[in-house]
Amino acid sequence: MRKKREAGEGLAPVEKNSVFQKRQLQIVKKAAKLFTKKGYAQTTMREISKATGIDLSNLYYFIESKEEILFRVFEMIHRPESSVFEKREIMGIADPAEQLRAVIREMMRFSYIYKDEVLLLYRESKLLPKKMLKEILARESHFIRYIEAILKKGLEKKIFAIEDAAFSASMIAYELSLYPLRSWNLKGHAKEDLIRLVEQHIMQAVAAV
Amino acid sequence: MRKKREAGEGLAPVEKNSVFQKRQLQIVKKAAKLFTKKGYAQTTMREISKATGIDLSNLYYFIESKEEILFRVFEMIHRPESSVFEKREIMGIADPAEQLRAVIREMMRFSYIYKDEVLLLYRESKLLPKKMLKEILARESHFIRYIEAILKKGLEKKIFAIEDAAFSASMIAYELSLYPLRSWNLKGHAKEDLIRLVEQHIMQAVAAV
Amino acid sequence: MRKKREAGEGLAPVEKNSVFQKRQLQIVKKAAKLFTKKGYAQTTMREISKATGIDLSNLYYFIESKEEILFRVFEMIHRPESSVFEKREIMGIADPAEQLRAVIREMMRFSYIYKDEVLLLYRESKLLPKKMLKEILARESHFIRYIEAILKKGLEKKIFAIEDAAFSASMIAYELSLYPLRSWNLKGHAKEDLIRLVEQHIMQAVAAV
Amino acid sequence: MRKKREAGEGLAPVEKNSVFQKRQLQIVKKAAKLFTKKGYAQTTMREISKATGIDLSNLYYFIESKEEILFRVFEMIHRPESSVFEKREIMGIADPAEQLRAVIREMMRFSYIYKDEVLLLYRESKLLPKKMLKEILARESHFIRYIEAILKKGLEKKIFAIEDAAFSASMIAYELSLYPLRSWNLKGHAKEDLIRLVEQHIMQAVAAV
DNA sequence: GATGAATGAGTATTCATTCAT
DNA sequence: GATGAATGAATACTCATTCAT
Numbered sequence: 001m002r003k004k005r006e007a008g009e010g011l012a013p014v015e016k017n018s019v020f021q022k023r024q025l026q027i028v029k030k031a032a033k034l035f036t037k038k039g040y041a042q043t044t045m046r047e048i049s050k051a052t053g054i055d056l057s058n059l060y061y062f063i064e065s066k067e068e069i070l071f072r073v074f075e076m077i078h079r080p081e082s083s084v085f086e087k088r089e090i091m092g093i094a095d096p097a098e099q100l101r102a103v104i105r106e107m108m109r110f111s112y113i114y115k116d117e118v119l120l121l122y123r124e125s126k127l128l129p130k131k132m133l134k135e136i137l138a139r140e141s142h143f144i145r146y147i148e149a150i151l152k153k154g155l156e157k158k159i160f161a162i163e164d165a166a167f168s169a170s171m172i173a174y175e176l177s178l179y180p181l182r183s184w185n186l187k188g189h190a191k192e193d194l195i196r197l198v199e200q201h202i203m204q205a206v207a208a209v
Numbered sequence: 210m211r212k213k214r215e216a217g218e219g220l221a222p223v224e225k226n227s228v229f230q231k232r233q234l235q236i237v238k239k240a241a242k243l244f245t246k247k248g249y250a251q252t253t254m255r256e257i258s259k260a261t262g263i264d265l266s267n268l269y270y271f272i273e274s275k276e277e278i279l280f281r282v283f284e285m286i287h288r289p290e291s292s293v294f295e296k297r298e299i300m301g302i303a304d305p306a307e308q309l310r311a312v313i314r315e316m317m318r319f320s321y322i323y324k325d326e327v328l329l330l331y332r333e334s335k336l337l338p339k340k341m342l343k344e345i346l347a348r349e350s351h352f353i354r355y356i357e358a359i360l361k362k363g364l365e366k367k368i369f370a371i372e373d374a375a376f377s378a379s380m381i382a383y384e385l386s387l388y389p390l391r392s393w394n395l396k397g398h399a400k401e402d403l404i405r406l407v408e409q410h411i412m413q414a415v416a417a418v
Numbered sequence: 419m420r421k422k423r424e425a426g427e428g429l430a431p432v433e434k435n436s437v438f439q440k441r442q443l444q445i446v447k448k449a450a451k452l453f454t455k456k457g458y459a460q461t462t463m464r465e466i467s468k469a470t471g472i473d474l475s476n477l478y479y480f481i482e483s484k485e486e487i488l489f490r491v492f493e494m495i496h497r498p499e500s501s502v503f504e505k506r507e508i509m510g511i512a513d514p515a516e517q518l519r520a521v522i523r524e525m526m527r528f529s530y531i532y533k534d535e536v537l538l539l540y541r542e543s544k545l546l547p548k549k550m551l552k553e554i555l556a557r558e559s560h561f562i563r564y565i566e567a568i569l570k571k572g573l574e575k576k577i578f579a580i581e582d583a584a585f586s587a588s589m590i591a592y593e594l595s596l597y598p599l600r601s602w603n604l605k606g607h608a609k610e611d612l613i614r615l616v617e618q619h620i621m622q623a624v625a626a627v
Numbered sequence: 628m629r630k631k632r633e634a635g636e637g638l639a640p641v642e643k644n645s646v647f648q649k650r651q652l653q654i655v656k657k658a659a660k661l662f663t664k665k666g667y668a669q670t671t672m673r674e675i676s677k678a679t680g681i682d683l684s685n686l687y688y689f690i691e692s693k694e695e696i697l698f699r700v701f702e703m704i705h706r707p708e709s710s711v712f713e714k715r716e717i718m719g720i721a722d723p724a725e726q727l728r729a730v731i732r733e734m735m736r737f738s739y740i741y742k743d744e745v746l747l748l749y750r751e752s753k754l755l756p757k758k759m760l761k762e763i764l765a766r767e768s769h770f771i772r773y774i775e776a777i778l779k780k781g782l783e784k785k786i787f788a789i790e791d792a793a794f795s796a797s798m799i800a801y802e803l804s805l806y807p808l809r810s811w812n813l814k815g816h817a818k819e820d821l822i823r824l825v826e827q828h829i830m831q832a833v834a835a836v
Numbered sequence: 837g838a839t840g841a842a843t844g845a846g847t848a849t850t851c852a853t854t855c856a857t
Numbered sequence: 858g859a860t861g862a863a864t865g866a867a868t869a870c871t872c873a874t875t876c877a878t
Contacts, residue, residue: 039335041250045852057854058859066852122390123332126248141394161413167398167406174391175384181331182383185350189376197376204370205414229840254869266871267842275869438861457753459668463848475850476863484848540808541750544666559812579831585816585824592809593802599749600801603768607794615794622788623832672873684875685838693873 024062027052028072036116040070040124070124071132077117078139096154100172100206101199103147107176108195118180144169151206161208172202233271236261237281245325249279249333279329279336283345286326305363309381309415310408312356316385317404327389353378360415370417381411442480445470446490454534458488458542488538488545492554495535514572518590518624519617521565525594526613536598562587569624579626590620651689654679655699663743667697667751697754701763704744723781727799727833728826730774734803735822745807771796778833788835799829 030051034043045066049056063069090106093099111118125133148169154160162168178198179186186194239260243252254275258265272278299315302308320327334342357378363369371377387407388395395403448469452461463484467474481487508524511517529536543551566587572578580586596616597604604612657678661670672693676683690696717733720726738745752760775796781787789795805825806813813821 039250039333041248042335044850055859055861056852057861060853061858124248126246126251137393144394163409164406167395167403168410170391170394171384171387171407171410174387175380178380178383181390182379184346185353185379186376194376197373198380200372201377201380201414204416205410207413209418232841253867264841264843265869266844269870270841441862455753457668457751459666460753462846473862473864474848475865478849479862542666544669555811562812581827582824585813585821586828588809588812589802589805589825589828592805593798596798596801599808600797602764603771603797604794612794615791616798618790619795619798619832622834623828625831627836671871682838682840683873684840687874688837 020062023054024072027054027059027062028069028076031069032073032076032117032120035070035073035124036120040120040127067127070127071129073117074121074128074132074136077114077121078136095159096150096157097159097203097207100147100150100154101203103150104172104176104199104202105195108179108198111176111179112191115180115183118177122177122181140173144173147172154206158208160206162206168206172206175202229271232263233281236263236268236271237278237285240278241282241285241325241329244279244282244333245329249329249336276336279333280341282326283330283337283341286323286330287345287348304368305359305366306368306412306416309356309359309363310412312359313381313385313408313411314404317388317407320385320388321400324389324392327386331386331390349382353382356381363415367417369415371415377415381415384411438480441472442490445472445477445480446487446494449487450491450494450534450538453488453491453542454538458538458545485545488542489550491535492539492546492550495532495539496554496557513577514568514575515577515621515625518565518568518572519621521568522590522594522617522620523613526597526616529594529597530609533598533601536595540595540599558591562591565590572624576626578624580624586624590624593620647689650681651699654681654686654689655696655703658696659700659703659744659747662697662700662751663747667747667754694754697751698756698759700744701748701755701759704741704748705763705766722786723777723784724786724830724834727774727777727781728830730777731799731803731826731829732822735806735825738804738806739818742807742810745804749804749808767800771800774799781833785835787833789833795833799833802829 027048031043031048034047034051038047045059046056048066048069049059052059054062063072087106090099090102093102121136125136128136144166148165151160151162151165151168155162155165175198179194189197236257240252240257243256243260247256254268255265257275257278258268261268263271272281296315299308299311302311330345334345337345353375357374360369360371360374360377364371364374384407388403398406445466449461449466452465452469455461456465463477464474466484466487467477470477472480481490505524508517508520511520539554543554546554562584566583569578569580569583569586573580573583593616597612607615654675658670658675661674661678665674672686673683675693675696676686679686681689690699714733717726717729720729748763752763755763771793775792778787778789778792778795782789782792802825806821816824
């Protein structure tokens with residue numbers, strides 16, 4: 001790497017015409033696949049070029065560096081994830097148990113869609129510039145606190161029985177990554193089946209007797 | 210022309226005198242730290258040399274390749290892990306609930322000791338030669354089936370109430386990696402505290418009402 | 419980790435545009451000179467880079483490895499050599515003596531042109547992948563049997579008088595490498611002069627009295 | 628190579644006790660085998676150590692450098708070769724034809740014994756220090772001139788009929804290396820058989836009709 | 837005279853990135 | 858906006874040789 005941008009000085013604002021964006025997205029998606037299959041470091045720009053059909057030099061017309069591709073991969077997960085718990089449908093649910101169930105199902109579905117990217121995030125987050133890593137961790141923390149809030153509401157209503165809401169929230173958030181991180185030994189379960197089992201498991205773990 | 214051993218064709222039997230072994234262990238341990246901090250690919254042999262104080266060329270007197278270091282890191286986790294559920298104390302416990310608790314505590318402690326190595330395993334298992342990867346997955350499967358057996362015993366005795374013992378076992382095994390994979394947001398919890406919370410969480414998730 | 423093609427699994431079909439090929443040829447030719455002067459192992463890629471004026475890394479744009487260069491050097495000799503005895507002019511000659519003379523002259527001229535490469539072949543054939551070595555030996559055997567056939571024809575016609583045609587053919591083929599292998603003590607002879615002398619020597623050795 | 632002796636500044640005079648010499652010879656012989664099998668550059672000191680059973684460091688007690696081993700290998704051929712035509716039995720033969728036959732047989736036998744070393748000399752003479760190379764070439768020239776003298780004597784006596792005695796001598800000397808250089812396609816011939824055939828071939832090539 | 841460990845200088849090769857057309 | 862070619866800096870690894878005990 002010759003030039004080194006200050007880490008995480010922000011991606012170029014997603015401007016330019018949509019053809020440009022489409023190409024970029026194409027690159028990021030294909031690269032994501034390669035990254036998850038072979039690892040970030042083991043994937044060469046030439047392979048990305050071949051996979052996308054875009055000439056190596058031209059690649060740099062659409063992205064600034066290999067690192068930027070990785071960043072944009074993570075951006076992909078970011079946006080929709082953030083919206084998970086901003087969804088009116090979920091935020092509006094009054095019953096904490098129901099609300100928690102809704103969050104679980106929503107996130108499990110999300111984790112099915114972005115399985116590879118989530119795994120990538122676990123594996124390659126070391127490579128993120130601090131700022132970006134912080135952003136992601138912040139978002140995750142936000143998500144955890146959101147669950148924590150639900151749990152506390154449930155505690156008050158004596159629906160849930162747990163000792164440490166912060167811990168439980170953390171554990172639940174972790175459990176929701178089950179599929180991306182352990183898909184290799186969950187092949188036997190159909191998607192909706194697995195979602196239900198995870199839901200049951202978590203609900204039982206927090207439920208008051 | 211470089212000669213290249215078929216990856217993972219078995220590490221040289223750990224022979225030689227103990228000074229040799231000590232050096233090797235020193236390399237593996239330091240490298241493990243570097244690998245977890247920066248990632249395997251991003252860690253150079255020069256860095257390992259610097260970290261261990263062993264001259265770069267001399268490093269190769271003790272290990273055959275960078276890959277071998279990684280293999281040996283994983284070996285470190287292997288051996289003790291296997292013994293976890295072979296321990297007489299645990300195997301002898303008659304009550305499934307008590308037995309499960311014992312396993313949980315044992316594995317949580319293990320995961321504290323080998324936090325870095327476990328994380329590394331999640332992150333860099335891609336780089337393992339197939340044979341070694343299979344071995345590791347087999348061991349993990351073995352562990353899961355062991356938990357499953359406990360769960361089934363508990364089911365019969367109506368101590369546990371779960372729908373799918375295989376799934377629950379899988380989930381529990383996963384939960385036991387909580388600390389290595391999410392230590393960054395568990396800093397607030399003391400070790401024994403966390404172990405207890407995980408134990409509670411899991412026990413509640415499987416317990417019959 | 420270095421990936422290593424199985425040695426000699428076939429050179430990339432000589433495609434690409436002619437500029438590319440020209441560069442490749444330039445590399446192979448310069449390298450051949452260096453190899454003959456210093457030996458293959460003693461010639462570094464840096465030297466080849468310097469000799470060709472092509473940047474070290476860029477060298478790898480045109481060839482895949484140092485080994486490939488060596489292979490291509492041998493390829494250079496291969497092609498034209500094969501055609502030697504497929505030449506209509508020679509194959510058409512009825513008189514065995516005249517035919518043998520023609521072959522001698524043809525091969526001697528060839529050995530003058532490819533002096534360095536032939537010497538290299540004697541010196542560095544150890545480094546060839548088995549398959550390639552076999553091919554070359556097969557070609558040589560083919561050539562020897564071709565001479566043998568001429569000798570046998572001459573024997574029948576009582577023009578030649580030798581005990582063992584196979585041996586004589588082998589010896590003649592060997593004698594035709596005189597110049598590449600012993601040029602250092604043949605400096606006193608002009609090319610055409612030497613060719614004539616070799617021709618005489620061989621013809622006398624096989625001629626019936 | 629760290630230190631570089633002035634090329635060919637002469638080998639340490641073969642002094643020391645005979646145990647020392649025996650070890651040295653042992654090294655040189657085993658190394659010669661390895662050199663011929665794999666090439667000089669491709670043979671490592673470690674391999675020589677393993678092959679001789681002498682510890683790597685101790686090797687340097689008996690020889691000064693890898694190069695010296697090569698030199699000593701060539702020395703081995705030198706001594707006896709020089710004596711070939713100094714043998715009273717041969718020098719005393721009056722008849723040029725008989726004398727030439729004797730030389731041929733002597734040298735062919737020699738080439739059988741030192742097949743590997745002769746081949747090595749052809750292959751790796753590049754590595755010799757100038758001085759040593761000159762010595763060897765001088766010896767070879769000496770040998771050629773010796774043959775030339777025989778030829779000239781035969782010419783005077785009208786026993787031989789050749790145009791250029793110098794050339795013929797050169798060619799004959801070359802032919803006497805047939806076996807070391809082409810053993811791969813002479814496997815079909817028994818030793819004494821081959822010697823006789825070479826003798827016939829050469830004699831016929833120079834004989835007056 | 838044996839041995840384990842060191843070391844320095846090198847070697848082929850890789851790869852992200854850019855330049856010229 | 859496409860393409861072939863260039864380039865610089867790095868990377869894992871090797872090996873002859875020597876040192877300390």
